[in-house]
Amino acid sequence: MPASPAFDVAALRAQFPLLRTHPGLIYLDNAATTHKPEVVLDAERRFYETSNANVHRSAHRLAHAATEAFEGARRTVARFLNAARADEIVFTRGATEAINLVAHSWGRSQMRPGDEIILTTLEHHANIVPWQLLAAERGLTLRVVGLLPDGSLDLAQYHELLGPRTRLLAVTALSNAIGTRPPLGELIAAAHAHGARVLVDAAQAIAHEPLDVQALEADFLVFSAHKVFGPTGIGALWARAELLADMPPWQAGGEMIERVSFAGTTYQAPPYRFEAGTPPLAQAVGLAAALDWLSGQDRAALAAHEAELCRALERGLAELPGVRIVGTAPGKGPLVSLAFDHAHPFDVAQFLDARDIATRVGSHCAQPLMEALHLSGTLRLSLCAYNTRAEIDAVLAALADTLELLR
Ligand SMILES: Cc1ncc(COP(=O)(O)O)c(C=O)c1O
Incomplete structure (x- = not known):
């Protein structure tokens, strides 16, 4: 389902003071906590x-x-x-x-x-x-x-x-x-x-x-x-x-x-x-x-936007060698957990942070799940309605560079 033409991500972002005070930040740690709109x-x-x-x-x-x-x-x-x-x-x-x-x-x-x-x-x-x-x-x-x-x-x-x-x-x-x-x-x-x-x-x-x-x-x-x-x-x-x-x-x-x-x-x-x-x-x-x-938001439009970003992210990740998406259940929510063939997720997260890309790494307070997956942890990119397509492209480019460097 394409995002509603009425959905204006720039207008949504403008309501979040933290995103204004950190204009370069690409915040993909929304599952940990979301930012707050001005009205709150x-x-x-x-x-x-x-x-x-x-x-x-x-x-x-x-x-x-x-x-x-x-x-x-x-x-x-x-x-x-x-x-x-x-x-x-x-x-x-x-x-x-x-x-x-x-x-x-x-x-x-x-x-x-x-x-x-x-x-x-x-x-x-x-x-x-x-x-x-x-x-x-x-x-x-x-x-x-x-x-x-x-x-x-x-x-x-x-x-x-x-x-x-x-x-x-x-x-x-x-x-x-x-x-x-x-x-x-x-x-x-x-x-x-x-x-x-x-x-x-x-x-x-x-x-x-x-x-x-x-x-x-x-x-x-x-x-x-x-x-x-x-x-x-x-x-x-x-x-x-x-x-x-x-x-x-x-x-x-x-x-x-x-x-x-x-x-x-x-x-x-x-x-x-x-x-x-x-x-x-x-x-x-x-x-x-x-x-x-x-x-008060068009919630269907927000959800469609998040799903579209998630699909774009997953499509781009599929092109990157040595990256595996952990968890591909149909209808999954707008977040992507990653394991790497040649890099430790923590190192990747550090490189991304140096480019102002905020992610989360580790077991995500779900150690029994990581144990079942035979992983010590993953790198998680969790999306929210204020994320943009340009941010997804920037993350994919940064990940490609990082994995090249860490090879
Ligand atoms: C699925 C799930 N349950 C429970 C919690 C706990 O939430 P809180 O730390 O806000 O109490 C979290 C926090 O990450 C969560 O993701």
Whole structure:
């Protein structure tokens, strides 16, 4: 699908102050974090200039304005994900904390020794280690879906792993390391048919595709604001209201309580039960601005542009000797992971950095995946809608020169 003629990448780029202050930079590390449009920076600044106060507590108008801004941000996140209710959104520090919340609260209260959790080889450490800790504590078994040679999931194996003891599938919507997009509809339907719950790690998918939690029919979904044009320090958990209602607190302090007494303490209803302490207020406002900004874009045009850049990159890479694309699953997201016959990815990344091309090298917080691929790491080029065709051409030329030098 060609990019919409209405899509103007220069106009999009002009909205990102960092790209203006680094005009020569070719930023291909978008899977690590995206840059922020001006409206996000403005929203945070405006919050501090006009509405700064602590939320939910103080009896003055400024506090009321801050609370309104914060709860408005929750409604924006709910709208963005098409959640049925705003109180299904719990603010967290990011995707990692949201997964830990589910493991600590839902997992500890619901899982019994012998229960099983299915993960996939594609997962980021954030969607592995919390389940390992829970498994060790509760006597659970982790089962792992392997990969086919192109980096897609071995679905036959997944269906075999599902059984009466399966309680949870925790799966990424888009692999940060090799770009695979697992078939969530099929995975979720099969898990539910076995009575298991599903957690979707949308940390990468959130910036590249519309997500509709009601259509998806998952049970939990997590993401971080900083990977979707928003600020660091905040993210969210979406969970079905009926699941949240039965989940016990996991962190304790102010905000999450109803009444405290030395004789016994009672807790707020969700989502506040899971938001101990002063929440990230300005960051919530910045996140809402980012999601509103993205919703205001022609998302199909952005996705078509990213896909077109990715195809151009892959076509050019195919011409370079000694380069192998790791992960070629159909429908993969806009990122390319590379292994080299005659060069170490770290050396290649250093050469590229000297030309102001920002990439990521290593295991991408997916060491089990690298182990399965028999690689110590890859060089990752991760794209975003503000990247340009000229940048792709420049990267291909720089890679050709670098590999020639390193031969
Ligand atoms: C797929 C995936 N899951 C989870 C995370 C963790 O996100 P954060 O570090 O923002 O909590 C990342 C970050 O790279 C990711 O790519």
